[in-house]
Amino acid sequence: MKKFHERLDYFLKNVLKLSNNAVAKELKINQGMVSQYVRGSAKPTVLFAISFCTHYKISANWLLLDVGSIRIEETIGREDNSSVKCLQEKKEISKEIESAVGVLKNICEKYL
Numbered sequence: 001m002k003k004f005h006e007r008l009d010y011f012l013k014n015v016l017k018l019s020n021n022a023v024a025k026e027l028k029i030n031q032g033m034v035s036q037y038v039r040g041s042a043k044p045t046v047l048f049a050i051s052f053c054t055h056y057k058i059s060a061n062w063l064l065l066d067v068g069s070i071r072i073e074e075t076i077g078r079e080d081n082s083s084v085k086c087l088q089e090k091k092e093i094s095k096e097i098e099s100a101v102g103v104l105k106n107i108c109e110k111y112l
């Protein structure tokens with residue numbers, strides 16, 4: 001099982017093909033912190049993890065726990081989908097985020 005920083009590094013370099021600096025600008029955070037998260041020299045904040053997953057539409061379970069697939073499938077905004085499918089996708093994304101927040105709270109309680 002890969003560590004958080006290894007998954008983050010993989011996603012940035014191989015999927016997004018973005019530099020740490022570009023990600024920092026998009027998320028409006030310090031580039032040095034992104035670099036530390038990628039190297040594993042700093043632990044990411046809960047806010048970073050949630051912002052990152054939401055912004056890039058990736059699974060918090062994959063990023064944090066190495067469980068499941070990377071991407072949350074997007075159906076919102078596609079012309080071939082009905083509004084019902086869009087609402088279902090929004091609910092699934094909300095559940096994914098709620099699950100990640102719960103996991104993060106448990107981790108914080110256990111280790112902080």
